[in-house]
Amino acid sequence: MRTRRWVLALLAPALLLVPLPTQAAEPAAPVATPDKVVTLITGDQVVLRGGDRDRVSIVQAAGREQVGFESRRTAEEWTVMPSDVRAAVQSGQLDRRLFDLDLLVRDGYDDAARGDIPVLVTGSTVAAREATTVRALKSGTALSVPKAKAAGFLQQFGVQGIGRQTATGTKIWLDRTLHTSLDHSVPQIGAPAAWQAGYTGKGVTVAVLDSGIDSTHPDLAGQVVAAKNFTADPAADTGGHGTHVASTIAGKGTNGHRGVAPDAKLLDGKVCDDFGYCSESTVLAGVEWAVAQQAKVVNLSLGGPAGDETDPLEQALDRFTREAGTLFVVAAGNNGREVESPGTAASALTVGAIDADEKLADFSAPGPGRGGAIKPDLTAPGVGIVAARAGGSHPEEPVGDRYAKMSGTSMATPHAAGAAALLAQQHAGWKAPELKAALTSTAKANPELTPYQQGSGRVDVARAVGQSVVAATTSVSFGTARWPHADDQPVTRQVTYRNFGSTPVTLDLRAELKAGSSPAPAGALRLSAERLTVAAGGEASVQIVSDTTHAGPDGLYTGRLLATAGAQQVVVPLVVDKEVESYDVAVTTLGADGKPVPAGQAFVSFARLDSWEPFDGRDVTRLPKGKYVLDATVFGPAGQHYRIVQPEFDVRRDAAVVLDVRTAKPVKVSVPRADARGFVSFFGYQRRTATGGEMSTWNLQPLGDQLFLGRLGRPVPNEQFKAFLVSYLGRLAPDGSLAGSPFVYGLVDTRRGQFFDGFRRTIHSDRQLAHVVAQYRGPAGTEDSWRLVGRQPGVDTMPIGAPVTLPHTVHQYLEPRTNWQQAFADETREPRQYKPGTTTTETWTHPTPS
Template sequence: MQELQSTVNESLNLRHTDSITLKKRHDHYGEFQILRKEQLIISILKSLSKLESGDLMKINSLIKKTTAMAFSASLIISPIQSVASAEAIAESIPNLESDKLHFSGSDEQTITLITGDIVTIKKIENGKSVIDVEPADPNVGVQMYTIGEDSYVIPDSAIPYLAADKLDQDLFNVTQLIEDGYDDKSLSSLPVIVEYTESTASSVQTASGVQTKKEYTESTSSAVQTKKADPKGAKKVRVLESINGAALATSKKEAETFWNDITPEASQKAKPNFDHGIEKIWLDGRVEATLDQSVPQIGAPTAWESGFTGKGVKVAVLDTGIDPNHPDLVNQIAEAKSFVPGETVEDGHGHGTHVASTVLGTGAASDGKHKGVAPEARLLVGKVLDNAGRGFDSSIIDGMEWAAHNAKIVSMSLGGGHSDGRDPMSQAVNRLSEETGALFVIAAGNDGSEGSIGSPGAADAALTIGAVDKADKIAPYSSRGPRLGDGGLKPDLSAPGTGIVAARSALSRLGKGSYLTMTGTSMATPHVAGAAAILLQKHPEWNGTQLKEALMNTSKRLDYSPYHIGTGRLDVPAALNSTVRATGSLSFGFIQWPYDHAQPIQKTVTYTNDSDSAVTLDLQAEFKNTKGDAVPNGMLTISESKITVPANGTKTITVSVDPKLGNWGRYEGHLTATDSEGKQVAHTSMGIEKEDEKYPLTFNTKDFNGEQKVARVGIVGENMKPTFIDIYGTKTIRVAPGTYSAMAFLAVGGGTDDVSQVLVGNPEFKVDGPQTVELDARNAKEISAEVPKKTESKFRRVQYHRTIGDNEVTAAYMVGFNVNKIYAVPTEEVKTGEFEFLTRWHLIKPQLEIQFKETVLDDILEYGTTPLEGKYNLETVYVGKGTPADYEGLDVNGKVVVVDRSTKLKPSEYLPESKAQAKTALDAGAKLMIIVNYEDTEFMPMISNEPGNPRGTNIPLTVTGISKSKGDKVIAAARSGNLHLLVEGVPYSPYVYDLVDVHQGQIPENLKYKPSNNELVKIDTSYKSDSGTVAEDVRYDLRPYQNDAWGIAHSSLLQLPSERTEWVSAVKDTSWSHEGRVVGFPYRSWQVLQPFVTYEKGQKLQEDWFLQ
């Protein structure tokens, strides 16, 4: 407290104009200063970090004295480690604007990917962000791209598995991952669902046990076991028998270990497989919860009058739980179980209670006014969503398995993203429906647009429910079909979902009183589940398919497309009184253009007569296009127009569609059956979607030798939103006529000791017939930067941006350390839209130069080791594998040791080997260790997962890696017993070059960037400090079309204090932001982030940083 009092008193004695320059001064963007008083605020905050929480109460008056002191608008100063009540402290200083002082977590979020790569997103000015990517393995390149508002980060190691459809792309959508709460602050483990091969799945078994941890990702339940060991770094949370899978919690701290354990070296040619019997890995996705008028609207009271109230029928509601003490539900619950770790079945959200009471509430709290559809049914409560209304796919699948084996009807007013029906939840619905005969009644979703049916409602077996209002008008929010992928006919049926009054959970904060009004397909779904219970009471022998057909066949026809509303609006009395059932819907699928040779498609409709007398039915088919026009004669035919269905028997007819007839577009309609009195007794919805004019577009990828390669191809066109497809050598897709762009990054071998990366493609080509695009590296030109001083690349990025019409895509490749050269294939200039190609370099003075004879070895300094400083002439000794036994009888003190890297190890095994080799070398007194690769590629050996920075993880030994071809020569010379290597180490570069070379309209033939000093900005920078610590810095570049600046993964190290000359490209419309971070500050680390600025060629500037 005395130190703090002294600091504040000092601040009060200073004039407001007392200042020292922190930033540069020049005409281009004015003068930026930080006041000495503001420095004292930093001192105050540092003092606060040492106080106990109780001491904070003693300093209110001191804080008030500092309110006149404000930070300069030029900076963001961010402590890296937060202190107790830090944000409250900032708020206590009115003039200390929140966007000038950021505490840890207030302006950045970090997500660890399944591969172990770490992505940090920092919000900066004007809604923009900087995205830093720190690869798990710096030898592995990273692809980054932006589509719309979503940014993806995909390491090269994942590309083969994506191309083989073994890996879910959602695992790499960093924007959505953070938005959905998968960030490292929210979850310490990444939840995934794995599907096993059949042989592995058969070995899965469960044991008894209960999860008790609150966080899904913290679950260590011993309840789930398999005969096959779990991958390293992962714990099995639950077995999902319905999809031959399991839910895993993959520790983010061990993400790299997990990835390396499940991935053998993936070939760039052959489709890879995961180890541990894993067939595919999905993100364990987030799922969210999507009556006095609505119940009579569907005719439920008429059913009650006939004695059908759902009595005794068990209905499982999978939702947010239940208020067990609500008067409408208190006597309705037969069984309840929570599938949310750490939460009971009690409903702290309110959605589940509302839904359950719509199914079977007694209306006791309203004298029967708000009675549910089936008030005498029995309720099984499966809590699969937490008290915030959110859950994981795996919890829901687990709940589905429990529900299907304990109830004949399962109501699910929840859903995930748009689906083609092949996702894990949809798979589970189909398998459980077939195995148990249960009916899954599932909400369609609340998207409101076409093609927006969500998971698990996209499942074939699901009875998928849309919503109408009280006037039987389609609700604007109700998700519509067709189903993604195959054009499937969904939803199946609709029910009231707008303004539904039902029970309110007293355990939630929603509303007041006993009832609550809610809207959505979530509210429509339980109406249908209750109706199914009523129907099952009358027909207890029926299975889910029979219930589904009866409810669909007897719905009230509405004047809407079956792709929007299904067969119609639920009609309980009609379903209860009908004695004839038919196939619910016929989807004739999606027909590719042209249709000249298409064969007729035949589907069957089976009519079932549940009465004791034969029934004669007249069948009439109506089929129209979306404009309401009748189809050409003969396009749709039925095999019989009048049929007799025997008593308690069936009759099947054939419905045929001739795709050759009719133009492209969607056709839809109904097949209606009427009895001898002209009464409609059943109707079946029908639909087909005919592709508009499209042509096959084929991609072929080839490396320098003409061999096929794995690639992720980015495609955008005037009629096509940006998309990326993963291919092995060749792949064909279908596109409409128009102008397109297709680009891809290829990893290729350029010969001995050479791994290269090539941007290939064609940014503009026309499609007016079958088309082939050759993604051929053989015509590539090398990309290079030449500057006056000797340099090496610390960071390289190749990037392109393409806009055609309203569609645009930005993609970039962060080059791995083992890549020797980068290339691009020259293109013609585009005539439509915009195309930009750029290369980014961060160049420094070589950190380690090893001269062997007349050659300077191409070596890569290792993460986590201490760089050498100075020049040396060192004797060199070969020590085999570098084990303690290899050192016996050898004197390596102060010398260079050369060791071999093992062959045929899994990636996860190289880190322990390198660590062991380094420890042995250090114990023996070696000064430098060179690891020779087992193949002819450069590489960065890994000693730790941390960069070579002053975070306390470095070992006091310099370690580097070289290729086998060069290493073999060094080993041969060392074995002669008289090898000395000339070594120069520069841990802190005295100069840096931040360069960007931009080309508009095309990739030119000449890709050599050789800027003169007059084309660059020279910044003489002084990094001040009296602490003697170390800092690191990074400079971000931003083009006008970017909202996200892609950050350099490997920051440069700075010794404090020090001077450095920094050369920066002054390219039109390129903005730059410089960030410096003081590491290991006495109290807590902090960083300074400069706003984005543009430069003019030839400027000479000076900056002073880190004044303390």
């Protein structure tokens, strides 16, 4: 069964959220795990209690007490975003990753790890009073923003919604952290044959931007011609990653482990620290240095998650490829799911990993790249690679004192970089486009793998140095042919061949195309010619036509165009997306005034029931035929929170959907106590499918008088959909918290088969509920906090809490038939149910310090 949990939460000023474990826990150890605090670029803080991502609270920066927060969580991403910067993020002025909690915690941007927020500003000259310039780069300005001054930085810089407006085109990016991407292999790619032909990389300089190079290693002695340390760590390669990469490129092989281009020279740009972390601005600085040093090839065995936009590092690689002709050889990444940045740069030679048996490594990141581009471009050996071990390093798999065995696309990448160095020696005038084309054209394709797994295939440098014809067109994507296909127009692409030899070459052309393992029908691809003669020193082109009117199944088709002439073979990977049955769904969201809701205030999504794949529902959405959950959250100008849900939206034709928040009705909950006010409401649903898939989602809204819920469509079977609303009320303190409240109400309401259509509930007597007298005892004046959460099957939310000064008593009025879990100080008790109309006393004693 596949389960995905989505969380969409609006967190309020002064809202104290102090979550408990989802199951009963033993009393905490005397020394608790410290909280992890992340200060956002707005100056607000996200607190992970005990370092647990499921135990969250928010602390607003001074002067921002009335700003709300939105939290969204999927299996891939968790963002916590203040409401006043949503528009800036949506417009592209602020990098979304500045609010990606998973990334910020994982990569060491929390407050315990550093006291500043590193950013990159592109698009304008920067003079920020609240920040320190770290580096002025051609690609932008790297700044260090002290966390105590973060809110002032945005105000002074003029982020949309905060302060004055900035110049058009200016963007503030997180200076993100990239990671290094971790003997038979050199012969596997044909390097010995290239050596025999006289090509060893002599006269070619390759830059290694990594963790440094141990130039005292016998295999690397005399190989490094220039070095620069861009990090705050010592220049030595204590991690060993960069040395391993460097010797794979240009190791002299004093003990048998020879690099691909043993006579090439190296530039050592240390851009990654001793733990393998590399800030984007540091890598950018290294790239600019390598280009200035006239490196022919730059090896980047590093990467990080790619966003929806082309980031500054990708932009730099594309620009320097175009302006300087430098070839950037980049690791595809080791996540096994999607190509990482900067391997997503269009101009980069992006490298995946195979093993000694030519099988794709399970960690090798596949494509597609952005916009359906074919990535990686090729593969190279990256499993169990033995190469030089840096002195003082401690590899997981040492091979004697001088060598280490490592695996990763990091190890595959230098094989391709070394191969490029051999070609650069052979063709001194070639630049990045020619080098990339020669390597991809001559790669050895694995018929079991698709272009999105292997690009053109495994690098074959013996073939690359031995043949004269290459394809200047490194790959072909025909894009997406929209369904239905009876009226599809043929799409033509041109593939150009170049002959660098002294005699004409006649190529025999053949195109292959498959849907999975099944060949495409005849006529799916047509060539303008089956034979093509390329003159000596000249070019010739063939037209390749994709016709998706064929009777083959809808879906993705992949293949290759093969050109052969004797021993010469040129391969160009192909991709055709014959769209599955799909329809346009136009979405209009109307506010309380009946007018379209401004951008940044409406979030509409369609989640496909058979995969939970999310689709953005703004404007017109193209959706494959099928059934979806339609979910809309809209924020009103005065703090209103609207949620409209359709449990099953059946896409079988073009459709227009109008989401009118005026159809959502208010949530009203009242209790006997006149001084009770709504503290917070949790609301969401659990959606199950007949095949066992499940998705859970919840929101929260403070001060529930601004909450409006609505539903669309017909009900689904009760067992497939359960909506819930959990309401907490109490006597609110001036700051909106429950601090000092003598009572708290916890109510749980559910609906089966469909979402709420507004909600009204009146508790006429406290005896309708269970009465729990929570007594908190301990040394007078001691301060601590209590926590409380109610759960039912399909109802799983964040606990609430409040600080108290001992001694203190809280009268709790709780929903029967609900598992209530309580905690105080460091003690968490097992969940239990309470019967209606009964009174139970729970006594807590604060631990006495030893």
